[in-house]
Amino acid sequence: MKPKLFALPLAVAAVVVALVTWAAQSPQMPTALPVAAGRTPTTEGADETVAKLNQTFAANWEAEGISPAQAADELQMLRRLSLSLHGTIPSLEEVRQFEADEDPDKIKRWTDRMLADTRFGDYFAERLARSFVGVEGGAFIIYRRDRFVDWLSDELNANRPYDELVRQMMTEEGLWTGKPATNFVTSTINENKVDENKLTARCVRAFLGQRIDCAQCHDHPFDVWTQKQFEGLAAHFGQTQFSAVGVENETREKNEETDKEEAVEYVVEDRETLEKRVVAPVVPFGEEWLPKSGSRRDRLAGWITHPENRRFERAIVCRVWGYMFGKSSSYLIGQPYEPDPPVDDLPPPGELSEPDMLDLLGADFREHGYDLKRLIQVITASRPFLLDSTHSADVDGADPTRVDQLIAQGAVFPLTRLRPEQVIGAMIQTGSIKTIDQNSHLVVRFLRFVSENNFVKEYGDLGEDELMEHPGTLPQALLRMNGDFGGNILTASPFTASGRIVSSAGSDEACLDACFLVGLSRRPTFDEKEQLLPLLKDTKDDARKHVVEDIYWSMFNSPEFSWNH
């Protein structure tokens, strides 16, 4: 039954991935990147923003008496960028190209190249979709998460302005298939009704970086939000309905009892008295940003994305920063003693001491066309992203508060656990010398999709709160150690990278180098060579294969493989 179905695609996936990539390795075949045609980010003023960011960090380090980590090694930067922008690690092919590239501004150029690759949209869409529509399956047929993510991916690759994207999600009318953005609304449908509360909580969290959810049932216990404010916001979705023709705005409908046409109002039932009352659409602040015309939804979308509504830009810059580092920034959010401050519960504008870097990044983002790619370029060019994850203070017997401080202040790149998709992406990539991307096309992408879903099922999904710290779990360790999936990839055969390394790498040193570059994007250290080279010495055939397979196994199970660094 199901369990067999579950194991089979993993095995088939590994074999076919290997077969197809191997077969695709004709030397005549150009390795052109599948590039997305879309808006190219403007570079105007970007250097100044980066310089201001860097100054602020540096001034703070000095004030706190912290010396930042060294700059990270270039190959490690390549791995870091590849994991955060494509959800996988660089292939040996990419590593070789990268090493051969001797032109200046290498990291910057490779960042641009990765942003132009359609794998960026695919991966980032899945990440952003978590905050937009969650991870649940939702209502059958009328909610198509896959269509939503595909749409988002195309829009990200085209680099559509983010405010436009948000307005489209919030206001789109039509069918969930033909107008995929409507799935933002249909994702909340429960028992054939659009859930205004869920939509409101989502919008406020994802787009404004505030958690107002608790106010759905009661005034927020330790924040300023009141239930009245929540209801006023939710009333903007009070006329959002869906039928066979899809999501639409319904302002009048027939009252079945009186048979008369009436205006559609947002009615809530009081939790205490069970009385019903009509709630008018109101916003909790910034009434002047509310557009005068349009449907209720249009007006709310206009208010949320209004250029003066700084929460809008602060929320997304904070979230994208979190995606790039694998965790939220205590420093940016102004909570230096909080290791994982949530990215959707931000301090309101004006509360942080100056210079407020959420405003700095936010303004740069807004003034240059709500450009997500530019935002990523700015973040990846900033000093904290370029730092190493090792630090001279993090030695045996290190002072934990000191290390915490380094992480919180962005003075060392933090270790963060890779997401399941990143782990599987990385494992699949180690099975191949060539880059697995859209050039490897449909079959491979489909199998990657199937195995990814199965793997995620066993590995465990992080859900929506993915930027919180999660230690690895026992099933994950067992899956990496003993799972069929990893087992198939590490088996040395003519179709796998490990097999090809055995047959064509040449000397023991070259063989070991290739293994490490494929798996860990670096060369072995002195100690590693000391221990591993003797294992390869004078081996051939099966004995050599086994040594390489065992090195692969050790790499898969090392903390270095499953923690971003």
Next chain:
Amino acid sequence: MESLSRLPMFSRRDVLQTFAGLGLSFALPGMDLLAANKRGKERQKSFILLWLAGGPSQLETWDPHPGTKIGGPSKAIATKNPKLKISDLYPRMAEQIDTMSVIRSMVSKEGDHERGAYFLKTGFRPAPALVHPSVGAILTHELPVPGLEIPNHISLGNGPSPARGGYLGAKYDAFKVFDPGLNLQNLESGTDDKKRQKRRLSNLNVISSSFRLGRQLQVKRTLHQQTIDRARLMMSSEQLDALVIKEEPQKIRDAYGDSNFGRGCLVARRLVETGVRAIEVTLPGFDSHASNYGSHVESAKSLDPAFSALINDLKTRDLLDSTVVLCIGEFGRTPKINPLGGRDHWPSGFSCVVGGGGIKGGLVIGETDPTGKEIEPTDPIEVNQLYATIFKTMGVDITQETITPIGRPMKFCDGKPIERLLV
């Protein structure tokens, strides 16, 4: 009050270190044989959830209304409990069900699979900003088992909504075994060659050492090494035998039935014997929007032998008094039969079977309307009342509050126990 998150950094580290300490408890000798061999009141209690995924029809299981407009082809048969008749699809359960109680008046407000399963597994309706832990996760969090080398919360079979740790953390997610009794899934090493296993581990050591340079504390905090050590300990633990059924006499295996669910129930009994606290066994396939009767006939072929053999087996081994068994799904099915011969979702007036572990047997609670007109059953029982009863008999204090990661204090259960169900 216990705090799980939102602590200043130092105490959070302490919490992590405590977790690491918990990891070390795995290095203790295996569970005290005496404890495992204890019976009756002396023995620690376990919980088995038989999860009927998709929403089983009450009318084709424990609450038949034969000969009525809503009854469908199901007939009712007498059971050893003179007050109770059940569907004739369950002749073997008719012999065993007298030690259990039947609630025919479960009420919920969630008629969607995902939301219903969430509610029925956690006792809370889906809420914004918070993921509640399932009952099994709470039990393992509150009642750890010293000396246990295998997970204390295990999900057997392949269902859409395995029990989760929710705000207690992924550590309390059920450990999933998709093919119970058939193979050990990822618990068996990829290579049998002892020399190669040793080589792999020693390679891992040198690679990990290079990574630790300049990252000592950061790497330590990943708990990566502890997790691998725990995994290895588990792989070599004799307690893993609980997941293997080939040593079981053929007669016993036949009694449970040669199905994924049957093997799951047999493994569940073995896990209870080993000392595992919370186990769920999933039987999917109850979402009978079309041909409801036919699909319930099929499901009963797995459920009837497995459930009855499990009760009988627990009784024979004197484990029923220390093991709560609950059989339930996310909701019931409509009294009305639709044009496709199916029944749709029905969250009010559905049935469950519960007993063992200090829960009184022989009771039949609530009645549903045989005409199907009355939606509310008599004597309605809320989900949180059912779980409050189970927590009480298991010895978990539900009046205390836990601080969740969003800083909101929560009780593990907000219902009151059903006193008449408690021995």
